Every structure is written in structure tokens, then in C-alpha cells.
Amino acid sequence: MMGMNIKGSVEKVNGKEMSYSNFVENYLSKNKPVVISGLMKDWKACKDWVHHDDGTPNLQFISSNFGNSNVQVADCGSREFTDQKRLDMSVAEFIDQWIKLSSEELSDHSTNECKDKALLYLKDWHFVKEFPEYTAYTTPLLFRDDWLNMYLDHYHMHEDPDTYKKRDDVSCSDYRFVYMGAKGTWTPFHADVFRSYSWSANVCGKKRWYFLSPEQRHLVFDRNMKNSVYDIFEEVNETIFPNFKKTTWLECTQDQNEIIFVPSGWYHQVYNLEDTISINHNWFNAYNVSWVWDLLLRDYKEASEYIEDIKDICDDFEGLCQRNLAVNTGMNFYDFFNFMVRFSFANIVQLCHLARSSVFDEWCSSSKAQHLIFNLDSTKDITTKMKNTCLSKNHNISLDFRSVLEEPAFLELCFQVDKTYAFIHDQCTLIDDKEKNLMGDLVDMVFCKLISTVVCNPEDLVILIDDILQSLRILPQKKGQNA
Missing domain, CATH: 1.20.1220 (Malate Synthase G; Chain: A; Domain 4)
Structure with a gap:
């Protein structure tokens, strides 16, 4: 881990035993991350999108039912500015490539080696907007106070016709997404859009998360506070990022059927330890x-x-x-x-x-x-x-x-x-x-x-x-x- 100072793990709690007021008091108002279990039992996605004999993604079901959807796919081995290079393809094309890669005989690799493979990671799929009749899940009570998506269900964020273009990068239709990626796919170091909260639910697979608190934000930027570290596991240049070695981190493994709450301003880097499908929301309310x-x-x-x-x-x-x-x-x-x-x-x-x-x-x-x-x-x-x-x-x-x-x-x-x-x-x-x-x-x-x-x-x-x-x-x- 390049000498990273891991100071602790993210707390895990049973969502069935947590009231809304408990969640607000202990996590929302304190801007504190937490992993929550017990909130995904009746989700349709957990039944249709997963092979229940081994817990792997049911890629054929997704391709057959939603394969014509056009999505953006990240090439995890190719950097473009501050993010991974994005490719446009259909869900069916993405799954075909995923299955082809999975059929090849791959030896085990460390997380750091896996990221260098030309692995593709489907991100930011606006599934709810595209398939409103298919109720893949129900937003848990703890995350319902979502001003952003409530508003975008009825209004465009940009009302200037010269600015608004249907389904472009500027005028997102919502901030509810599906992510899909094979073992070894990953997301570079970042803080979420708008510095919103986010929640991410693993329908299947496992993720590994590394968190940096907002109070340490300045430690991962260059001297001019313009550019941040891209990958916390590569050789971080101490001349460009002289304070990175002072950082302290939280880590956790998120299992299948667990939801992680990511507070505002927390920088994080995430790896898929197995073939994984997740459902993610960005949101904000009076607390953030x-x-x-x-x-x-x-x-x-x-x-x-x-x-x-x-x-x-x-x-x-x-x-x-x-x-x-x-x-x-x-x-x-x-x-x-x-x-x-x-x-x-x-x-x-x-x-x-x-x-x-x-x-x-x-x-x-x-x-x-x-x-x-x-x-x-x-x-x-x-x-x-x-x-x-x-x-x-x-x-x-x-x-x-x-x-x-x-x-x-x-x-x-x-x-x-x-x-x-x-x-x-x-x-x-x-x-x-x-x-x-x-x-x-x-x-x-x-x-x-x-x-x-x-x-x-x-x-x-x-x-x-x-x-x-x-x-x-x-x-x-x-x-x-x-x-």
C-alpha cells in the first residue's frame, strides 16, 4: 500500500435495527461513513440480476432485457485528464466483451496489477430514467430525503434552452446510476459530484474502499491546490504532492447486499474485488x-x-x-x-x-x-x-x-x-x-x-x-x- 497509514475501518451496522433519527444523529449530521446491511432483501435486482447458486452477475438476463441501452464505459487502464477514458457502447456490447474476457484463462493478480489490464467498467447508467416500469429497487428510508433527484424528476437543472441539451453531460436527467464491472475494475481517487452524499448498494460482488476525510483534502493536492492524486497506489510524486505521506485513511470491504453511505467531501478510491453490480445515488438535503x-x-x-x-x-x-x-x-x-x-x-x-x-x-x-x-x-x-x-x-x-x-x-x-x-x-x-x-x-x-x-x-x-x-x-x- 505504498506505506499508506490505515488508521481504521468503516463501521458496519444492521439497517433493520436503525431508525431514521438514529441515522441522522450518528451519520448524516456528523458526515460520517457507514456500511449498512439488511436493506436490500426485497429488491427485484437482487433476484433477477444475480445467479443464486454462486452469487455471480446474471449478465445474460441484463443483456436480453436492457441490452439496447447506450451507456458510457470506462477503460480502467487508460487515463484521460483526471478520470479514466470513456467509451460509448450498448449494454449488450459491453456484456459481450465482459464475457469474452471472463472466458480467458486469467491468473490471479494483486489489486495494483489488475488495474493495469484493459478492463471495462460500465458507469453512470441512468437505469431508473430509462426503465421506469422495471422497479429494480426501492430507495431505503434512510436515503429518501433526496432533494436533488426529487427536483430532477420534474425539472431540468438547466432551464436556458441554449444550455440544456437532452441527456448531455451538463444536464443530467438524474443522479441514480447502475455500475457494472468485472473483478479488477476500479474508480480513481475522487470526491463525488457537487460534494453530495452518495449511497452505493452491492447487488452482487465485493468492493474495497479507501477513504480520506475532508479535513485532509489539502494533503492530496499539489502546491497550487489545482490537481489531486489520481491513483493512491501508484508512486505518488513527493515533489508534486509533498503532503501525501501525511494522510491517514479508513478502509472497508463492502460485501454483497451491503450499502455504503459516503458523506460529503470524503475522497475515496474503489476496487471491485469480484465481478460486481452496484446501484448508486448522489443526493443532498438540508444537512449537506x-x-x-x-x-x-x-x-x-x-x-x-x-x-x-x-x-x-x-x-x-x-x-x-x-x-x-x-x-x-x-x-x-x-x-x-x-x-x-x-x-x-x-x-x-x-x-x-x-x-x-x-x-x-x-x-x-x-x-x-x-x-x-x-x-x-x-x-x-x-x-x-x-x-x-x-x-x-x-x-x-x-x-x-x-x-x-x-x-x-x-x-x-x-x-x-x-x-x-x-x-x-x-x-x-x-x-x-x-x-x-x-x-x-x-x-x-x-x-x-x-x-x-x-x-x-x-x-x-x-x-x-x-x-x-x-x-x-x-x-x-x-x-x-x-x-
């Missing part, structure tokens, strides 16, 4: 949305510095910076702000329903209400940080409450938010008639003034959230109180 904004701000500064020399001759320098940010990071300031406004509106609608439907004066102390309040309070904290950016200046953002309420996509988002938090907190959903209830509840309560509310900048959103919490006589909650 600050990581998303911090990354956007850091990447924006880098993007603007990179083209600083053309600032004086560029007609729209800020617009160019934001376009580059969207391409490089996956969203820009405007995308993120639109997302935060709509998701805040959806949380406000849920609070309105709770207030109107409850017969108890203490309705706001319910676990669901506290969760919604916590969401809004966290949103306000992040939005306050946006005030001194281009979002506070003149631009084309203008979201008024009435128009958003009339969007069919927003109504569906409200239903998904309602069902999600009802499921998490074991309560009945409150919306039973879409447009009638959504509009009626707001009109016949003290929130009539909200119908004319227009949000054009971060300050508007902060004022709106403050007004809502004050109108409901709610004080903002501290992190952890909704757990």
Missing part, C-alpha cells in the same frame, strides 16, 4: 446543501480566474463564467438558485397544509413539521451567503409564487415532497386533491399575500422564509432538531 454552494463558489472563482485576461474585451464576462461553471461543475449559480427557490416553495406549501389540517395547536412540533422548518432554515442560511454574488444584480430570474403553483411539474414535486416526508416520519400524506388543495389552502389562510410574492434574488427568498416562519409563529430550528 452548504457543501454544494461552497463547491460552486470555489469552482466559480477558479473559472473566472482562468479567463481573467479576456474580462475587458468580453461583452458578457459573467455569463461566460456561469456557462463554464455549468459545464465543468454540473450547475451554475442560476441553476442552483432556481432549484432552491422552487424547493423552498414546495416546503412552504407542505407547512401550509400541516397548519390547516392539524387540530392541535402544537402541530409545528411534529417531526414532519420540524423537518420542513429545518429545510427552510438551512435554505435561508445558504441563500444569505449568495447575497454578494451576481444573483443580487440584474438578471432574468423572476419566480412568482402564483405562477410556480400553476406549473404541473411543481404540483408533482409537491406530491413527491409530501409523500417523502410522510414516509420518513410514518404519517399519512395530506394532499388528496392537487390543484384545489394547493390553491385553496393558501387562499383561505393568512398566506394570501404569498400569492403575489415574487423572488428575484437571494434577499427576496430570505425575506419570504422569514415571513413564513414568523406568520406560523415558528422560530428557526437548529440543525439536528428535526431528527
